[in-house]
Amino acid sequence: MTAIAAVVIFVVVYVLIATERIHRTAAALAGAGLMMLIHAVDGRSAFFSEHSGVDWNVIFLLLGMMIIVGVLKQTGVFEYLAIWAAKRARGRPFRLMAMLVVITAVASALLDNVTTVLLVAPVTFLVCERLSLRVGPFLIAEVMASNIGGTATLVGDPPNIIIASRAGLTFNDFLVHLAPFVVLLLVVFVGLCRWLFRASFVYDAERAAGIMKLNEREAIRDHRLLWQSLSVLAVVIIAFLLHPVLHYEPAIVALLGAGLLVAATRVTVEEAIRDVEWATLVFFMGLFIMVGALVETGVIGQVSEAAASATQGRLGVTTMGMLWGSAGLSAIVDNIPYVATMSPIVADLVHASGPRGGVLWWALALGADLGGNATAVGASANVVALGIAARNNARISFWEFTKYGLVVTAVTVGLAMPYLWLRYLAG
Amino acid sequence: MHARDLVTDFPTVTVDTPAVEAARLLAERDLPGLIVVDRDGLPLCVLPGTQVLRLAVPRYCQDDPALARVVDESHADLFVRALGGRTVRECLPQQPRELPITDPDATVLEIAALMARTRSPLLAVVEGPRLLGAVTLQTLLHSVLEV
Numbered sequence: 001m002t003a004i005a006a007v008v009i010f011v012v013v014y015v016l017i018a019t020e021r022i023h024r025t026a027a028a029l030a031g032a033g034l035m036m037l038i039h040a041v042d043g044r045s046a047f048f049s050e051h052s053g054v055d056w057n058v059i060f061l062l063l064g065m066m067i068i069v070g071v072l073k074q075t076g077v078f079e080y081l082a083i084w085a086a087k088r089a090r091g092r093p094f095r096l097m098a099m100l101v102v103i104t105a106v107a108s109a110l111l112d113n114v115t116t117v118l119l120v121a122p123v124t125f126l127v128c129e130r131l132s133l134r135v136g137p138f139l140i141a142e143v144m145a146s147n148i149g150g151t152a153t154l155v156g157d158p159p160n161i162i163i164a165s166r167a168g169l170t171f172n173d174f175l176v177h178l179a180p181f182v183v184l185l186l187v188v189f190v191g192l193c194r195w196l197f198r199a200s201f202v203y204d205a206e207r208a209a210g211i212m213k214l215n216e217r218e219a220i221r222d223h224r225l226l227w228q229s230l231s232v233l234a235v236v237i238i239a240f241l242l243h244p245v246l247h248y249e250p251a252i253v254a255l256l257g258a259g260l261l262v263a264a265t266r267v268t269v270e271e272a273i274r275d276v277e278w279a280t281l282v283f284f285m286g287l288f289i290m291v292g293a294l295v296e297t298g299v300i301g302q303v304s305e306a307a308a309s310a311t312q313g314r315l316g317v318t319t320m321g322m323l324w325g326s327a328g329l330s331a332i333v334d335n336i337p338y339v340a341t342m343s344p345i346v347a348d349l350v351h352a353s354g355p356r357g358g359v360l361w362w363a364l365a366l367g368a369d370l371g372g373n374a375t376a377v378g379a380s381a382n383v384v385a386l387g388i389a390a391r392n393n394a395r396i397s398f399w400e401f402t403k404y405g406l407v408v409t410a411v412t413v414g415l416a417m418p419y420l421w422l423r424y425l426a427g
Numbered sequence: 428m429h430a431r432d433l434v435t436d437f438p439t440v441t442v443d444t445p446a447v448e449a450a451r452l453l454a455e456r457d458l459p460g461l462i463v464v465d466r467d468g469l470p471l472c473v474l475p476g477t478q479v480l481r482l483a484v485p486r487y488c489q490d491d492p493a494l495a496r497v498v499d500e501s502h503a504d505l506f507v508r509a510l511g512g513r514t515v516r517e518c519l520p521q522q523p524r525e526l527p528i529t530d531p532d533a534t535v536l537e538i539a540a541l542m543a544r545t546r547s548p549l550l551a552v553v554e555g556p557r558l559l560g561a562v563t564l565q566t567l568l569h570s571v572l573e574v
Contacts, residue, residue, distance in 0.1 A: 076493040083497055122487035126494050129485070130502075210502065218496035392486045 028286025035293035052292035064254025070275030076219035083216035091208025093201035105149025113381035151369035152182035159339035171240035304348030326367025331374030359424035374409035376401040431531035437561035459548035
């Protein structure tokens with residue numbers, strides 16, 4: 001009876017999150033509260049259980065990275081890079097888009113996607129205005145590059161953080177298994193941009209000359225803060241890479257990095273935590289408690305058993321189903337709750353699939369991360385970009401985004417099929 | 428001392444007034460803001476000059492102040508062109524908030540409190556269905572410092 005009630009609560013909250021009828025944090029908290037009220041989960045398991053409680057590794061990794069990014073964005077380094085790129089492109093629209101796409105994707109591999117889009121969007125408006133170009137195609141390309149680039153690393157996209165924590169995967173695992181493929185995707189994506197947005201590449205020599213007058217050096221006011229922030233970021237990345245030697249969890253590295261940054265710079269604690277998205281962190285907590293309730297009541301176990309018996313001995317089909325199913329669902333609902341829900345099921349499937357079962361984690365990550373590009377509501381970064389465009393009187397409609405998103409998702413997820421097959425399943 | 432003792436005539440605009448005209452009024456008459464009135468001449472809103480300015484400043488420079496620094500001087504001089512074709516309606520705050528409007532019997536302390544609360548350098552003074560004029564921050568400070 002408790003299990004049925006837990007499923008009903010879960011489904012209702014999921015619908016509320018997907019339809020955005022109420023704020024997603026409020027929905028997740030209400031769901032977590034109701035799960036506790038019906039005794040589907042208790043305080044002990046919600047707060048202290050490694051398997052069915054709040055995943056503090058995820059929460060603190062996000063917190064640490066949000067603080068680091070909050071300081072880093074005060075340095076003006078992103079504005080510097082984007083204007084430098086525009087000048088290097090000499091105002092040629094496609095070259096400009098290609099450079100912005102690469103910068104966004106690389107930044108997004110280290111920072112979360114929404115932050116990257118928030119950083120790159122304003123400077124895109126400036127550059128496009130000077131070149132008299134429609135900003136919509138550039139913003140769309142950047143958002144998609146951000147979602148693709150974020151797929152490459154453990155810290156690039158919140159679903160990856162959840163997967164890493166639940167699967168016990170390291171930063172290097174993501175670098176080895178996903179980053180090389182993401183580089184290939186990025187090259188293909190730049191080529192796609194040339195075709196998808198071909199009508200937008202109108203070159204005006206006079207306006208291009210105006211771009212050369214922008215002074216990117218002015219974007220950086222505090223050089224000391226810039227070098228301190230970049231140094232700490234470099235130390236954090238090195239610590240992520242040296243996990244096999246140092247044995248510090250990613251969350252610990254991020255928190256220590258955030259602490260070092262605040263201690264070493266003139267940035268106050270208040271300034272450093274100002275940009276932390278507390279609502280997002282609380283949303284994650286509520287979500288983990290809700291999923292934990294399904295674990296505690298045995299619902300996840302039953303779903304896993306059914307999935308395992310239905311796919312037994314057919315790892316290839318299961319992998320492709322996971323890839324496309326995740327992409328399809330992530331196109332419609334936020335990929336964070338989706339991955340949070342799927343992770344315990346995938347963990348059981350991986351366990352049941354034997355030594356080669358780990359491919360399912362990569363199928364989940366690729367499907368969920370790349371599927372976010374399919375529609376205007378597929379990923380948080382998409383929604384944020386459309387909001388920025390509307391505020392700047394450069395509205396991008398749901399369908400304008402989605403018509404490009406479906407093509408990009410079909411191509412990128414389509415390429416993931418042979419990649420997963422050849423690397424993990426063939427032979 | 429009451430609002431009726433401090434009130435002076437003040438120019439008004441409507442929501443359909445071009446933003447450029449509003450900006451020119453602010454500049455030529457050295458005003459801290461403008462009173463926006465409806466068809467009946469009653470105040471809809473008190474618009475501080477900075478709100479008109481906000482419409483001219485590109486949104487990307489408001490979102491990211493570093494970008495205002497990278498624009499070269501010759502191009503920066505032209506930013507006010509963005510007001511062209513826009514009206515006062517677009518300067519109005521999107522969220523309803525307390526209006527800096529008072530009645531003629533308000534004391535200087537009431538006027539000062541309302542100005543501070545609404546962060547407005549200008550108060551419209553209304554008596555029944557009639558706009559009497561405005562009390563500016565400058566007038567208020569002159570009067571209280573001379574007492």
